[in-house]
Amino acid sequence: MSETDVRPETQLDGPSIQITGLNKWFGAFHVLRDIDLEVAQGERIVVCGPSGSGKSTLIRCINRLEEHQEGMIIVDGVHLTNDLKQIDAVRSEVGMVFQSFNLFPHLTVLENCTLAPIWVRNQPKAEAEAAAMEYLERVKIPEQANKFPGQLSGGQQQRVAIARSLCMRPKIMLFDEPTSALDPEMIKEVLDVMVDLAESGMTMLVVTHEMGFASQVADRVIFMDEGQIVEQNSPQEFFNNPQSDRTKLFLSQILSH
Amino acid sequence: MTQAFFRQKDQMLGERPPPASTVGIVGWLRTNLFSNWINSLLTILSLYILWSSVPSLIEWAFLEAQLSGEDRFSCSEGAACWAWLDQRIGQFLYGLYPSKETWRIDIAFVLLFPALAPWLIENIPGKTWLRRFSFIYPFIAAWLLVGGWFGILDSVTTNNLGGFALNLTVGLAGIVLSLPVGILLALGRQSRLPLIRWFSVIFIETVRGVPLITLLFVSNIILPIFLPPDVALDAVIRVIIMVSAFASAYMAEVIRGGLQAIPKGQYEAAAAMGLSYWQSMRLIILPQALKISIPGIVNTFIGLFKDTTLVIVIGLFDILGIANAMVSNPDWLGLSSETYVFVALFFFAVCFSMSRYSIRLERKLDTDKR
Numbered sequence A: 001m002s003e004t005d006v007r008p009e010t011q012l013d014g015p016s017i018q019i020t021g022l023n024k025w026f027g028a029f030h031v032l033r034d035i036d037l038e039v040a041q042g043e044r045i046v047v048c049g050p051s052g053s054g055k056s057t058l059i060r061c062i063n064r065l066e067e068h069q070e071g072m073i074i075v076d077g078v079h080l081t082n083d084l085k086q087i088d089a090v091r092s093e094v095g096m097v098f099q100s101f102n103l104f105p106h107l108t109v110l111e112n113c114t115l116a117p118i119w120v121r122n123q124p125k126a127e128a129e130a131a132a133m134e135y136l137e138r139v140k141i142p143e144q145a146n147k148f149p150g151q152l153s154g155g156q157q158q159r160v161a162i163a164r165s166l167c168m169r170p171k172i173m174l175f176d177e178p179t180s181a182l183d184p185e186m187i188k189e190v191l192d193v194m195v196d197l198a199e200s201g202m203t204m205l206v207v208t209h210e211m212g213f214a215s216q217v218a219d220r221v222i223f224m225d226e227g228q229i230v231e232q233n234s235p236q237e238f239f240n241n242p243q244s245d246r247t248k249l250f251l252s253q254i255l256s257h
Numbered sequence B: 001m002t003q004a005f006f007r008q009k010d011q012m013l014g015e016r017p018p019p020a021s022t023v024g025i026v027g028w029l030r031t032n033l034f035s036n037w038i039n040s041l042l043t044i045l046s047l048y049i050l051w052s053s054v055p056s057l058i059e060w061a062f063l064e065a066q067l068s069g070e071d072r073f074s075c076s077e078g079a080a081c082w083a084w085l086d087q088r089i090g091q092f093l094y095g096l097y098p099s100k101e102t103w104r105i106d107i108a109f110v111l112l113f114p115a116l117a118p119w120l121i122e123n124i125p126g127k128t129w130l131r132r133f134s135f136i137y138p139f140i141a142a143w144l145l146v147g148g149w150f151g152i153l154d155s156v157t158t159n160n161l162g163g164f165a166l167n168l169t170v171g172l173a174g175i176v177l178s179l180p181v182g183i184l185l186a187l188g189r190q191s192r193l194p195l196i197r198w199f200s201v202i203f204i205e206t207v208r209g210v211p212l213i214t215l216l217f218v219s220n221i222i223l224p225i226f227l228p229p230d231v232a233l234d235a236v237i238r239v240i241i242m243v244s245a246f247a248s249a250y251m252a253e254v255i256r257g258g259l260q261a262i263p264k265g266q267y268e269a270a271a272a273m274g275l276s277y278w279q280s281m282r283l284i285i286l287p288q289a290l291k292i293s294i295p296g297i298v299n300t301f302i303g304l305f306k307d308t309t310l311v312i313v314i315g316l317f318d319i320l321g322i323a324n325a326m327v328s329n330p331d332w333l334g335l336s337s338e339t340y341v342f343v344a345l346f347f348f349a350v351c352f353s354m355s356r357y358s359i360r361l362e363r364k365l366d367t368d369k370r
Helices: A057-064 A084-093 A109-119 A124-137 A154-166 A184-199 A211-217 A236-240 A245-255 B026-034 B037-063 B085-096 B099-120 B129-147 B163-187 B194-208 B212-226 B235-260 B264-272 B275-313 B319-327 B334-365
Strands: A017-025 A030-038 A044-048 A070-075 A094-097 A173-177 A203-207 A220-225 A228-234
Touching: A017 A057, A017 A203, A030 A057, A030 A203, A044 A057, A044 A211, A057 A070, A057 A203, A084 A094, A084 A245, A094 A154, A094 A184, A094 B264, A109 A124, A109 A154, A109 A211, A109 A245, A109 B275, A124 A154, A154 B235, A184 A203, A184 A211, A211 A236, A220 A236, A228 A236, A228 A245, A245 B212, B085 B099, B085 B163, B085 B319, B085 B334, B099 B129, B099 B163, B129 B163, B129 B264, B163 B194, B163 B235, B163 B319, B163 B334, B194 B235, B212 B275, B235 B275, B275 B319, B275 B334, B319 B334
Parallel strands: A044 A203, A044 A220, A094 A173, A173 A203
Antiparallel strands: A017 A030, A017 A070, A220 A228
């Protein structure tokens, strides 16, 4: 494992994301319970846990796709409140990749990538297109630029979704189970792009069950269950020496076959 | 025991053409007309009905028909009488509009095409200029039809506007107004702001819940309440407002259906990229929702266009009103088949064009498949 270890040194000047005492309810259901989490700049965190454990909800709170009821979330120095300006400020700095890709089917790949830079960042079209082509090259599909999403495979669509987020030059990338909707043959091409991104020093929060990815690139693995953080540790310690019974059970279930 | 089997790459099967009986004219006939004995029977029966009815219809409508004459007495029985066309075509097209001024309607009609073209045809030269023209077109058309401003054209009271020109005026104005209003109502109905939501719901349910004919009747009483007391609203304007309001209530529900078909992930992706509400609606949600709603939107347009015949209840003479008047005229009594067939053809031509155009548009916008 050590020769494929790609972790660059994490720079530690002020936290990128700071979450304290976060609580959230869906109606009467208490989804997130007293979450405290600090993410350093350039840090790569993998969040795992059984379904319904609140891991997706946690990262969706970071760009305010979900509203929280208690606690404090500070992203890149911006305090997330009901203030729409603050929310927009955070969203333009935080990229997100979804399980179901969520590409815009009526726009070409290139238009998907240039939309937000043009309308949110007010970039000139030519500049936005040049940047988009660069990122499409980085995810290795520049030749698909003028196709529509419906003409691409799942793996290709997810790589376009990553390029689309990168076009906004975000400081933080959130990944919400990016490979769960993919055929086994396509998972690797997406993970390769994510590894490449991790090597470049991007701050990343990744909800995934790809434990190989976690041990290869993560600085920290967080295990959640029933809306709380049950265990967090370096990947080595997490996989080889899990502390809580709940973690041991989870690992035995996902690694047994 | 399992029989082992494998193919190397050079042994993979190549493509073969389909069997000859499934392609070409023979294949088409087989799959579409004679696929089984029921279909074959129906095909033969249909051919027989066509063979026995079409020739006599053509004979009635064209071959034996009387094309000119002073009144119905110059026509023989058992064949169509088109003599009235020659005499009355002006009324069918322009209503009671002064005959020396009808050229104004003709010009307004001709200018309609450059005004519509930039919205209907994608690659048209001078698109930006044509679009600008289409924004001033309603004012040009209104001036041509009503006249009066600056004294250049004689003014004509809109009560004289009639015939197919009236159907087109009300229909087009209704179509152009009801789409944007319908979109706003559909968005309003989904708004998080209670005031906007309630207004939209109340408007949609009230307007949709009553017959258009009653709306037209009460427009005489209701609309003046919202206007300053000394403003008397023109009858045609009143009809346009009511027809547009009525159609936009239907439109709102059609578009709401389209909005609900858009996956939640599209809203989330747009929000996560930092697009504002109006940006995500305009750039992401509405283009997809409207595409899905095209059949319903065109359905509403067609309904609206045919509903323009209801103007008869407030004393305007559209093409159907003119037809009714002519059929009850002693000179032309008893010619209802010819007259109503003629009127129906006008409506069919417009509605069928809308339908065909919308199908073409749907195909063009279908980016989900290659």
